[in-house]
Amino acid sequence: MNKRVLLGVSAGIAAYKTPDLVRKLGELGAEVQVILSKNADQFVAPLSLQAVSGHAVHSHAMTAESESGMGHIDLARWADIVLIAPATANIIARLCQGNADELLTTVCVATEAPIAVAPAMNQQMWQNAASKTNMSTLASRGVHILGPDAGEQACGEVGLGRMLQPADIAARVGGLFQNTSLTGKRVMITAGPTWEALDPVRGITNHSSGMMGYALAQAAIEAGAEVTLVTGPTHITPPSRAETVNVISALDMHAAVMNSIDQQDIFIGVAAVADYRPIDTAAEKIKKNAEQMTITMVKNPDILADVANLQKPPFCVGFAAETNDVVDYARGKLERKKLDLIAANHVGGSETGFGTPDNAITLISQNDVIELPKQNKSALARILIAEIAKAYTKI
Numbered sequence: 001m002n003k004r005v006l007l008g009v010s011a012g013i014a015a016y017k018t019p020d021l022v023r024k025l026g027e028l029g030a031e032v033q034v035i036l037s038k039n040a041d042q043f044v045a046p047l048s049l050q051a052v053s054g055h056a057v058h059s060h061a062m063t064a065e066s067e068s069g070m071g072h073i074d075l076a077r078w079a080d081i082v083l084i085a086p087a088t089a090n091i092i093a094r095l096c097q098g099n100a101d102e103l104l105t106t107v108c109v110a111t112e113a114p115i116a117v118a119p120a121m122n123q124q125m126w127q128n129a130a131s132k133t134n135m136s137t138l139a140s141r142g143v144h145i146l147g148p149d150a151g152e153q154a155c156g157e158v159g160l161g162r163m164l165q166p167a168d169i170a171a172r173v174g175g176l177f178q179n180t181s182l183t184g185k186r187v188m189i190t191a192g193p194t195w196e197a198l199d200p201v202r203g204i205t206n207h208s209s210g211m212m213g214y215a216l217a218q219a220a221i222e223a224g225a226e227v228t229l230v231t232g233p234t235h236i237t238p239p240s241r242a243e244t245v246n247v248i249s250a251l252d253m254h255a256a257v258m259n260s261i262d263q264q265d266i267f268i269g270v271a272a273v274a275d276y277r278p279i280d281t282a283a284e285k286i287k288k289n290a291e292q293m294t295i296t297m298v299k300n301p302d303i304l305a306d307v308a309n310l311q312k313p314p315f316c317v318g319f320a321a322e323t324n325d326v327v328d329y330a331r332g333k334l335e336r337k338k339l340d341l342i343a344a345n346h347v348g349g350s351e352t353g354f355g356t357p358d359n360a361i362t363l364i365s366q367n368d369v370i371e372l373p374k375q376n377k378s379a380l381a382r383i384l385i386a387e388i389a390k391a392y393t394k395i
């Protein structure tokens, strides 16, 4: 990302993560300058930001001195993108109003560059009606909304409103400048685990978090595709611009995929679909009367193989999560399921695979093997989408 990012830091607790954000943006090749909003220096030291960005930090005040250096118009012109992270409820409201009451808001009014915000606030504040209206106003003006994520908050509450992690924000900002390799293409992605019910409260599932599939959906959207995301139950938020179809079981997922597969150009099966399901689902909660119980399972349909074996299949990409002999097993699947590409990854270690932010992948086609080293799943997804687009246009 050979781009200039003007990072606006507003006064929220997540500001302490911004030196890391500057570093992550720098690792992607961006040049970063920082504007601190009023009181943001209570949450992060300007000197830290100066050290990691390599530029003097701009304070909120528009003084004669600051305007004689790189003033608000120069900064507005300098930026390829203005990124506000963390974006508090207050700064979001002021952006909606078009306020120009301090340097950061003034630059936002003055710039022609795209603006992205990474909201960070208490979950109740995020759900507040005014915040919701403000977010839709910004979205309707083309402001890129990055997150927020769900989870534990600084105030001790749990819910939506946490700022995305710095690496994720950096990857998404990078993605905004990605090429348009999939413009006009329709991409369907399955993601997450499936849940195979035993009774109304219990079921069989796996550790898939949905992160890799959601990251691919986001990357495909950024590459211009229209994305349908068919997802099993997860705890993370799907990309807002994907058409998301929520499913529970493998049979549900199969039906949802088949429902519109004939309209797709590319199918990417990332979901960790349960291979088997209990033959029966008890209508009521199973009682623990017996010392032992046996569950008879039947095989689920292989969604990816069914798609790849259609008379007119889309370009099919599979994932192979293995604990050993990863590449050999993946190659076997490529052949057996008649896939165009397969992304093989090693699961079972603690650093990559299920539930971890990073992943490493070997991408295998009939003629090529490409190693994609360990990195954040968002960054990896962007590279994968670029490779998929390249392979797709070759056929």
Ligand code: C5P
Binding pocket: 190, 250, 268, 269, 270, 271, 272, 273, 274, 275, 300, 301, 302, 303, 304, 305, 317, 318, 319, 320, 321, 333
């Ligand atoms: O055979 P295996 O389950 O290892 O293959 C993994 C690939 O197949 C993944 O892309 C996964 O999404 C897909 N799959 C599927 N339906 C199944 C099992 C796996 O779509 N029932």
